[in-house]
Amino acid sequence: MKKFYITTPIYYINTEPSIGSACTTVAADVLARLHRQLGEEVFYLTGTDEHGEKVAETAEQAGLSPIEFCNQIAPKFEEAWKLLNISHDFFIRTTDPRHEKVVGEVLQKIYDVGDVYKDKYEGWYCIGCEEFKTDKELVEGHCPLHPPKKTVLKSEENWFFKLSKYIPQIIELIENPEKNYIFPESKRLEILAKLKAGVNDISISREKVKWGIPVPWDKEHTIYVWIDALINYYSATVFLENKADFWPADLHLLGKEILWFHTVVWQAMLMSANLPLPKKTYIHDFYTIDGQKMSKSLGNTIPPKEMVDLFGVDGSRYLIARSFPNNGDVDVDIVKFKEKYNADLANNLGNLVSRVCKLGIGLPIPNPSKSPFDKGDFTNLIDNLKFDEAISWVFDNFIDKSNNRLNEVAPLKLEANDPKRIEVLTECTQNLRQAAFYLQSVMPTISQKILDLLDGEIKPLESGLFPRIV
Ligand SMILES: [Zn+2]
Numbered sequence: 001m002k003k004f005y006i007t008t009p010i011y012y013i014n015t016e017p018s019i020g021s022a023c024t025t026v027a028a029d030v031l032a033r034l035h036r037q038l039g040e041e042v043f044y045l046t047g048t049d050e051h052g053e054k055v056a057e058t059a060e061q062a063g064l065s066p067i068e069f070c071n072q073i074a075p076k077f078e079e080a081w082k083l084l085n086i087s088h089d090f091f092i093r094t095t096d097p098r099h100e101k102v103v104g105e106v107l108q109k110i111y112d113v114g115d116v117y118k119d120k121y122e123g124w125y126c127i128g129c130e131e132f133k134t135d136k137e138l139v140e141g142h143c144p145l146h147p148p149k150k151t152v153l154k155s156e157e158n159w160f161f162k163l164s165k166y167i168p169q170i171i172e173l174i175e176n177p178e179k180n181y182i183f184p185e186s187k188r189l190e191i192l193a194k195l196k197a198g199v200n201d202i203s204i205s206r207e208k209v210k211w212g213i214p215v216p217w218d219k220e221h222t223i224y225v226w227i228d229a230l231i232n233y234y235s236a237t238v239f240l241e242n243k244a245d246f247w248p249a250d251l252h253l254l255g256k257e258i259l260w261f262h263t264v265v266w267q268a269m270l271m272s273a274n275l276p277l278p279k280k281t282y283i284h285d286f287y288t289i290d291g292q293k294m295s296k297s298l299g300n301t302i303p304p305k306e307m308v309d310l311f312g313v314d315g316s317r318y319l320i321a322r323s324f325p326n327n328g329d330v331d332v333d334i335v336k337f338k339e340k341y342n343a344d345l346a347n348n349l350g351n352l353v354s355r356v357c358k359l360g361i362g363l364p365i366p367n368p369s370k371s372p373f374d375k376g377d378f379t380n381l382i383d384n385l386k387f388d389e390a391i392s393w394v395f396d397n398f399i400d401k402s403n404n405r406l407n408e409v410a411p412l413k414l415e416a417n418d419p420k421r422i423e424v425l426t427e428c429t430q431n432l433r434q435a436a437f438y439l440q441s442v443m444p445t446i447s448q449k450i451l452d453l454l455d456g457e458i459k460p461l462e463s464g465l466f467p468r469i470v
Contacts, residue, residue, distance in 0.1 A: 001039070001040065001041045002039075002040045002041065003040065003041050003042075003043070003245070003246060003250075004031075004032075004035040004040045004041070004042045004043070004250050004251075005042075005043045005045070005237075005246040005247070005248075005249045005250050005251075006028050006031055006032055006035075006042070006043070006044050006045070006249070006250060006251045006253065007028070007044075007045045007046070007233050007249055007251070007252050007253065008021075008024045008025050008028045008045075008046040008253055008254070009024065009049075009253075009254045009255070009258060009262075010046065010047040010048055010049040010092060010094065010229055010232050011046075011047075011048055011049065011077060012048075012049045012054075012055075013048045013049060013050045013055055013069075013070050013073045013074060013077075014054050014055055014058050016073065016076055016077075016303070017076060017077050017080035017081075017303065017304055018294060018301040018302065018303060018304070019287055019294065019301060019302040019303070019304065019307065019320070019332070020255070020286065020287055020294050020301065021077075021080075022080065022084060022304045022307075022316075022320060023255075023284070023287060023320055023324060023325070024253055024254065024255060024284065025046055025081055025084070025086055025088075026084060026086070026317050026320045026321060027253060027284070027320075027321065027324055027385060027387070028044060028046070028088075028253045029044070029084075029085075029086045029087055029088070029317075029441075030317075030321055030382060030387065030441045030442055031251065031253075031382060031383070031385075031441075032044035032087055032088070033087060033440065033441035033444065034379065034382050034383075034441040036087075037440060037441060038375065038379070042089070043089050043090075043237075043243050043246045044087060044088045044089050044090075045088065045089065045090055045092060045232075045233065045236050046077075046081065046086070046088045046091060046092075047077075047090075047091050047092030047093055047094075047232060048070070048073070048074045048077055048091075048092075048093050048094070049094055049225065049229040049232075050066075050070040050074070050093055050094045050095045051094055051095070051211055051212040051213065051222075051225045051228055051229075052130050052209065052211065052212065052225030053127060053130060053206070053209045053211070053225075054127055054128065054130055055069065055070065055211060056209070056210070056211035057127070066211045067095060070093070070095055074091075074093055077091075078091055080303075080304045080305070083304055083305060083308050083313070084304055084308065084313060084316060084317060085313050085314075085317070085444060085445065089243075090236055090240060090243070092232050092235070092236050094228055094229055094232060096239075098235070098239035099231070099232060099235045099236075099239065100213045101239070102231060102234070102235035102238045102239060103213050103223060103227075103228050103231045103235065104213065104214075104216045106231050106234070106235075106269070106273050106275075107204075107215065107216055107223060107227070108216045108217070109272070109273040109274070110161065110269065110272045110273050111216070111217055113272060113273075113274075115161060115162045115165065115272045116159050116160065116161055116162070116204070117159070117160050117162070118157060118158070118159055118160070119157070119158065119160050119203075120155070120156070120157055120158075121154075121155065121156060121157075121158045121160075121203050122153070122154070122155035123153070123154065123155075124138060124141075124142075124151055124152070124153060124154075125151070125152055125153075125154040126142075126143035126145070126146055126150050126151050127146075127150045127151075127152065128143060128145060128146030128147075128150040129143060129145060129146065130224075130225050130226065131226065132154070132203065133151065138151065145257070145293075147297065156206070156207045156208060157207055158203035158204070158205050158206070158207065158221075159203065159204055159205035159215060159218065159221060160201045160202065160203050160204065161201060161202050161203075161204045161227075161268070161269070161272070162201055162272075163199060163200070163201050163202045163264070163265060163268050164199050164200065164201050165268075166267070166268035166271050166272065167195055167199045167264075167268075169271060170195065170263075170264055170267050170268060170271075171192065171195050171196065173267070173277070174188060174191060174192055174195070174263070175192065180280060181279075181280060181281065182263050182280075182281050182282075182283065183280065183281075183282055183283075183384070184282075184283070184326065184327070184384075184385075186327075187256065187259060187283040190259070191259060191260070191263050191264065194260070195264065199264070202265060203224065204223065204224045204227045205218070205221035205222065205223060205224055206221060206222050206223075206224055207220065207221055209222050209225075210222065212224075212225060212228065213228050226261055226265070227265075227269070230261060230262070230265065230266045230269065231269075233247075233249055233252065233266075233278070234247055234270075234275065247275070247276065248275075248276040248277055248278045248279060249278040249279065250278075250279050250280065251278075251279070251280050251281070251282060252278050252280070252281045252282070253282050253284070253385075254281070254282070254283055254284070255283070255284055255285075255286060256283050256284065256285055256286065257286075259283050262281055262283075263281055263283075266278075282385055284324065284325050284326055284385065285325035285326070285327070285328055285329045285330070286325055286329045286330075287323070287325060287329070287330055287331075287332050288329045288330070288331045288332075289301075289302075289331065289332065289333055290331070290333070291331060302332075302333075302334065304316070306334075307319070307320075307337070310334070310337075310338075310469065311337065311341050311469070312466075313445060314442075314443035314444070314445050314446040314447075315341055315345055315443075315466060317442055317443060318341075318344070318345060318391075318442055318443055319337045319340060319341060321387040321388075321391065321442050322340060322344075322387065322388050322391055323337075323340075323388070324385065324387045324388065326385050326386060326387075326388075338469050341466070341469060342468055342469060344395070345465075345466040346464075346466045346467065346468040346469070347468075348395070348399060348400070348403065349395075349399055349435075349465070349466065350464055350465045350466035351403070352399055352402055352403050352406070352428070352432065353432065353450055353453065353461060353465055354461050354464060354465075355406055355428075356402075356406075356425060356428050356429055356432060356454075356458065357453055357458055357459065357460060357461035358460075358461070359411050359412060359421075359425055360425040360429065360458040361458055361459070361460050362457055362458065363422065363425055363426070363429070363457060363458045364456070364457045365426070365429055365430075365433075365454060365455070365456060365457060365458065366426070373434065373437045373438055377390075377393055378390050378393055378394065378438050381393065382441065387442070391439070391442065394435050394438045394439060395435075397431075397434075398431040398432065398434050398435035398438075399431070399432075399435050401431060402427070402428040402431045402432065405424055405427060405428060406424065406428060409421070409424040411424055411425060425458070429454050429458060432450060432454060433450070433451060433454050435450075436448075436450040436451050436454075437451070446465055446466075449465065450465070
């Protein structure tokens with residue numbers, strides 16, 4: 001059986017689930033469900049990133065130990081994903097001792113081949129990002145993503161990883177267009193430019209941070225949270241026995257703020273540890289609200305629960321997939337979501353289902369297609385994260401077409417046994433079934449409901465699938 005292993009980033013536990021993390025998680029879920037529909041054996045991994053200075057600091061402010069704090073927040077992610085009907089196979093937490101053990105083993109391999117050395121490091125460090133910043137990355141002397149007070153001058157003895165040693169190999173990999181190793185193209189070019197501008201080695205340990213996994217050969221140091229976190233994609237396939245043959249991942253899905261670590265540092269670590277590399281990495285842009293990046297400090301985020309309360313589970317998944325930022329940032333807000341929901345789901349798809357079910361009650365459906373659908377345009381578009389185009393394709397070919405036919409033929413004005421009425425209702429039914437097969441990965445529950453309503457004979461619809469929202 002063909003295998004498909006897909007990951008989201010593990011979300012940093014210092015923030016709560018938002019529409020930003022929901023966007024990546026829903027996108028990965030659509031792919032996971034589609035590949036299951038295609039008969040593949042899927043492993044979908046998501047989770048939380050729980051170590052580091054920022055977590056320890058936030059826990060202290062809340063009067064909790066770091067692990068108590070993590071134990072409070074991690075379930076919030078699991079609840080949010082349950083609410084959005086996310087079908088992940090495993091939720092990994094980096095405080096899981098099984099993960100910690102694998103991290104130590106990978107680091108030891110990197111150390112044993114001589115890719116690690118001790119050096120003194122001094123530089124500007126952003127506690128918000130948990131990373132040292134180069135002068136080029138600072139704006140007015142501080143990290144542009146976080147308040148100025150988060151950027152501090154740090155000097156300490158660190159263990160360094162010979163990242164620079166692997167840069168020529170990584171450039172070769174990314175330059176090979178056949179591998180389509182990083183996509184979309186704009187992100188591939190961005191990373192190539194950055195690689196060619198010159199790369200320094202990277203510090204992989206922290207002397208003063210206690211909340212982390214100890215460095216195996218120097219217990220006074222903890223492993224830098226980013227290094228620990230990246231290894232989750234591999235560690236899950238090591239400690240989960242039935243997932244042993246899933247590494248390397250088929251697709252890492254992530255947002256652009258973590259592009260560098262995933263496409264450069266992670267590859268170099270794997271090369272050093274002599275482990276297979278992930279097959280593809282996809283980088284998406286951001287959702288913005290009024291043109292601004294969503295953030296906890298600005299308080300302008302939309303929690304998944306707020307969306308689900310308004311638009312239902314499948315409505316929320318649909319809106320997220322439709323607006324998925326695959327070609328530049330996408331500005332979203334509740335008003336725009338309402339308009340889209342009403343136009344596409346309440347007035348178009350929902351209305352079609354209720355018209356067909358009302359006019360055609362009891363009408364037998366000849367030879368309903370049992371095979372879900374052909375691999376083709378739709379599958380390709382989803383595999384390339386072009387959800388908006390994929391869904392438009394379904395609407396154009398099956399849903400809009402049927403609504404137009406119903407308007408044209410006006411079956412309501414025809415006698416119940418008029419062959420023209422039966423013909424148009426049968427045609428719409430087949431189209432709707434086809435649409436529902438295609439939309440199963442995006443709207444699993446409602447698609448199944450449509451298939452059930454149109455199975456064998458047309459059944460009455462008790463209440464609208466998508467109530468209009470005012
Ligand atoms: Zn920062």
